[in-house]
Amino acid sequence: MILIKNGHVVDPQNNLNDKFDILIEKGEIKKIEKNIQPFPGCEVIDAEGKIITPSFTDIHVHFRDPGQIYKEDIESGSKAAVAGGYTTVVCMPNTIPAIDDVPIVRYIIEKGEEVGLCRVLPSAAITKGRKGKELTEMALLKDAGAVYFTDDGAPVMDSFIMRKAMEYAGSLGTFVADHCEDLNLSQNGVAHEGELAATLGLPPLPPEAEDTMVARDCILSIQTGMPVHICHISSKLSVEIVAWAKAMGAKVTAEVTPHHLYLTDEEFLDFSCIAKVSPPLRSHEDIEATRWALASGIIDFVATDHAPHAHYEKMQDLQACPPGMLGLQFALPIVLELVKKDYFDLNRMVEVMSIEPAKKIGLKPPQIKEGEIAELTIFDPFETWEVNEETILSKSKNTPLLGRKLTGKVKYTFFKGKIVYRD
Numbered sequence: 001m002i003l004i005k006n007g008h009v010v011d012p013q014n015n016l017n018d019k020f021d022i023l024i025e026k027g028e029i030k031k032i033e034k035n036i037q038p039f040p041g042c043e044v045i046d047a048e049g050k051i052i053t054p055s056f057t058d059i060h061v062h063f064r065d066p067g068q069i070y071k072e073d074i075e076s077g078s079k080a081a082v083a084g085g086y087t088t089v090v091c092m093p094n095t096i097p098a099i100d101d102v103p104i105v106r107y108i109i110e111k112g113e114e115v116g117l118c119r120v121l122p123s124a125a126i127t128k129g130r131k132g133k134e135l136t137e138m139a140l141l142k143d144a145g146a147v148y149f150t151d152d153g154a155p156v157m158d159s160f161i162m163r164k165a166m167e168y169a170g171s172l173g174t175f176v177a178d179h180c181e182d183l184n185l186s187q188n189g190v191a192h193e194g195e196l197a198a199t200l201g202l203p204p205l206p207p208e209a210e211d212t213m214v215a216r217d218c219i220l221s222i223q224t225g226m227p228v229h230i231c232h233i234s235s236k237l238s239v240e241i242v243a244w245a246k247a248m249g250a251k252v253t254a255e256v257t258p259h260h261l262y263l264t265d266e267e268f269l270d271f272s273c274i275a276k277v278s279p280p281l282r283s284h285e286d287i288e289a290t291r292w293a294l295a296s297g298i299i300d301f302v303a304t305d306h307a308p309h310a311h312y313e314k315m316q317d318l319q320a321c322p323p324g325m326l327g328l329q330f331a332l333p334i335v336l337e338l339v340k341k342d343y344f345d346l347n348r349m350v351e352v353m354s355i356e357p358a359k360k361i362g363l364k365p366p367q368i369k370e371g372e373i374a375e376l377t378i379f380d381p382f383e384t385w386e387v388n389e390e391t392i393l394s395k396s397k398n399t400p401l402l403g404r405k406l407t408g409k410v411k412y413t414f415f416k417g418k419i420v421y422r423d
């Protein structure tokens with residue numbers, strides 16, 4: 001038995017936003033009350049000054065397994081996930097080979113279960129080999145356990161294929177998610193097109209590359225009546241387009257990454273590849289737009305786009321180095337900072353980190369409620385920690401945050417009633 005004492009419990013699903021004790025017996029939440037007395041044989045967790053919420057769900061991670069496990073694998077990725085307070089993650093299909101066939105879908109699920117730290121679910125590719133030409137066997141892939149479809153890392157450039165994919169996935173009761181980037185507009189761009197890229201002479205990547213594809217997807221969704229999910233939205237105009245589409249009644253949802261909520265293109269000031277990510281880090285104005293959109297619900301939730309790369313890959317020149325950065329362990333402190341700066345409250349934080357992403361993939365979100373299996377995250381909102389080689393649990397260490405301090409630290413993560421992470 002575990003007794004969690006004096007934590008501030010936040011779960012808008014159960015109108016909880018106050019100090020409570022939580023008693024967990026055989027993995028199940030037995031009692032949520034003020035002042036439960038400890039008894040012999042029961043482990044007591046002192047949660048004074050800590051916040052307890054339902055654990056988090058991230059529908060966008062790259063665990064590089066199979067094919068590039070020198071960057072990350074399902075085990076190391078799971079460790080980073082639970083250290084970030086997550087107990088459900090969805091792997092992207094840009095593995096080698098791509099997740100476009102039933103045995104690979106099964107492999108991800110089975111390996112995730114074998115590691116057992118959290119729920120590791122696969123998405124599957126929209127098109128075979130993620131080449132954008134021919135649809136995958138969506139019905140078979142869904143039956144095998146793929147939770148949605150995306151060619152992430154690459155857009156579906158052909159609008160006719162995208163329309164068919166939307167209709168097909170929608171009719172199966174799931175959805176497509178698009179990495180919105182018009183490759184004809186992005187060319188070999190690296191940095192957000194703006195003053196900074198011009199001053200530094202960096203190859204510019206215009207925001208229209210994202211905006212035009214977001215607009216196309218929204219229009220296709222309106223026209224087909226089928227859902228579409230916008231991956232890693234990052235520009236102010238894209239946010240406005242999604243707001244318009246939602247007002248038109250489109251079944252459009254959007255996610256934003258911690259780095260697009262927190263870092264600007266100024267990370268390129270030292271010409272470092274560590275700042276290269278797709279879509280690129282943008283301007284202060286774009287960041288403000290995504291923050292307020294997350295607060296208002298125009299953006300539905302946070303997804304990390306956790307994208308590990310080896311050190312030597314990120315040491316190449318700006319053109320050659322692959323885009324992407326880590327995210328799983330930084331989402332909580334970054335989103336918490338937005339709470340501290342009054343963009344939104346703790347209830348909204350739980351919605352965007354836990355409830356909404358779980359619902360999006362058809363899962364019942366974890367709840368802090370008597371009779372439920374404990375899936376919760378306990379964090380210290382004021383503990384400051386340094387991002388470094390030791391504190392990052394991923395195999396790769398690629399993040400511009402290296403050497404910087406963040407405030408907000410996960411102390412315990414419970415999955416299926418068990419403690420899977422303890423700081």
Ligand SMILES: [Zn+2]
Nearest residue numbers: 152153179231
């Ligand atoms: Zn992407």
